[in-house]
Amino acid sequence: MKRVVVTGGAGFLGSHLCDALIQRGDAVVCADDLSTGRLDNIDHLLDLPAFTFAHMDVSEGLEVSGPVDVVAHLASPASPPDYHRSPLGTLAVGSRGTEHALRLAAREQARFLLASTSEVYGDPAVHPQREDYWGNVNPIGPRSVYDEAKRFAEALTMAYRRSVGVDTGVVRIFNTYGPRMRPHDGRVVTSFITQALNGDPLTIYGDGSQTRSFCYVDDLVRGLVAMIDSDEPGPVNLGNPHERTVSELAAAVVALTGSSSPVEHHPLPVDDPTRRRPDIGKARAVLGWQPRVDTEEGLRRTVDWFRTRMDEVAAAAPMVAGEQVGGAGVPAASPVAAGPVAVGRS
Numbered sequence: 197m198k199r200v201v202v203t204g205g206a207g208f209l210g211s212h213l214c215d216a217l218i219q220r221g222d223a224v225v226c227a228d229d230l231s232t233g234r235l236d237n238i239d240h241l242l243d244l245p246a247f248t249f250a251h252m253d254v255s256e257g258l259e260v261s262g263p264v265d266v267v268a269h270l271a272s273p274a275s276p277p278d279y280h281r282s283p284l285g286t287l288a289v290g291s292r293g294t295e296h297a298l299r300l301a302a303r304e305q306a307r308f309l310l311a312s313t314s315e316v317y318g319d320p321a322v323h324p325q326r327e328d329y330w331g332n333v334n335p336i337g338p339r340s341v342y343d344e345a346k347r348f349a350e351a352l353t354m355a356y357r358r359s360v361g362v363d364t365g366v367v368r369i370f371n372t373y374g375p376r377m378r379p380h381d382g383r384v385v386t387s388f389i390t391q392a393l394n395g396d397p398l399t400i401y402g403d404g405s406q407t408r409s410f411c412y413v414d415d416l417v418r419g420l421v422a423m424i425d426s427d428e429p430g431p432v433n434l435g436n437p438h439e440r441t442v443s444e445l446a447a448a449v450v451a452l453t454g455s456s457s458p459v460e461h462h463p464l465p466v467d468d469p470t471r472r473r474p475d476i477g478k479a480r481a482v483l484g485w486q487p488r489v490d491t492e493e494g495l496r497r498t499v500d501w502f503r504t505r506m507d508e509v510a511a512a513a514p515m516v517a518g519e520q521v522g523g524a525g526v527p528a529a530s531p532v533a534a535g536p537v538a539v540g541r542s
């Protein structure tokens with residue numbers, strides 16, 4: 197049994213990680229400021245003796261009493277509208293928050309897991325992305341608050357490994373989806389599912405030819421746990437290598453939901469990566485990990501979960517002041533020119 201501190205443990209991925217750790221008998225301290233996470237996600241854990249919730253901003257500090265075996269640092273906004281809404285907070289949690297989490301790991305001689313991201317590859321000039329590719333990131337664009345915060349977090353983690361001797365592990369997570377995502381978090385899977393279930397147009401940014409590779413949450417969490425249990429420093433890519441275009445994803449969601457929603461094209465956000473697919477050879481080799489759930493099955497499970505929350509799905513999407521990208525009801529993705537550019541049927 198381990199005692200694991202999970203920062204960002206009330207979020208989408210963090211809450212599933214807390215579940216997996218509790219299920220196997222670990223004790224968990226979940227540290228979260230609830231900025232993008234929700235108590236609902238961990239409600240079923242709150243009364244368990246093995247689970248503690250600490251409402252705190254890890255950019256301000258991370259004090260945990262008692263022994264700690266693992267610090268899993270997931271705290272950070274992850275959805276583009278979330279990090280555009282809080283650019284300074286995103287930089288703070290990637291820098292100061294990561295340092296507080298590393299200091300705790302150093303003091304407790306704990307294993308440290310950093311949840312980094314495929315965004316460290318930026319708009320990749322190498323495809324698929326292997327861990328030895330250094331990336332192509334615009335350091336001053338609107339996405340840089342997230343990309344560079346994570347790149348700094350990786351650098352800080354490696355420095356604590358080399359100069360302080362902390363047992364660190366870095367994973368680079370590629371687009372992951374599943375139950376407990378906020379219906380209006382603005383990420384593409386949630387946007388398409390809520391739009392399809394509401395009979396609203398699916399908002400495709402750009403011409404829809406950009407690609408992503410979507411991993412189901414259960415697979416991803418198995419990879420996080422494998423990384424916690426290993427002494428592998430990483431970085432290790434975790435993601436599903438099945439690549440598809442955004443238009444293909446829209447068509448798959450429309451088919452799965454039986455929706456008659458049309459698609460509606462909006463301007464592409466600034467610096468939106470044109471393609472993304474993980475090479476997971478290293479994860480296979482060092483963790484024995486690979487995804488098991490194919491995208492259709494994962495999307496079906498996610499749609500089923502959203503169908504049980506139709507009140508929330510049907511509620512109006514929140515707007516971000518000054519960042520609205522298009523027609524009414526469209527949540528912001530990043531600062532771009534306003535107005536839909538084309539409407540068509542998927």
Ligand code: NAD
Pocket residue numbers: 203204205206207208209210227228229230231232233234252253254255269270271272273274275278289293311312313314368369370371372373
């Ligand atoms: P999420 O927004 O659901 O979860 C993030 C959690 O961190 C939330 O509970 C939020 O309240 C908390 N948080 C944010 N700032 C905090 C702070 N200063 N102090 C304490 N808590 C704070 O997002 P997610 O998809 O679950 O992402 C979790 C982690 O995985 C993030 O670090 C993200 O960068 C990384 N990641 C996720 C994906 C993905 O596709 N889901 C892809 C790449 C990387």
Ligand code: UDP
Pocket residue numbers: 275276371382383384385387388399400401402406408442464465468469529
């Ligand atoms: N996207 C889209 N419509 C949406 C939301 C996103 O076409 O309503 C696109 C977005 O431009 C990007 C891809 O879908 O090309 C994935 O976006 P997401 O925000 O989910 O993740 P990220 O860009 O961080 O990979």
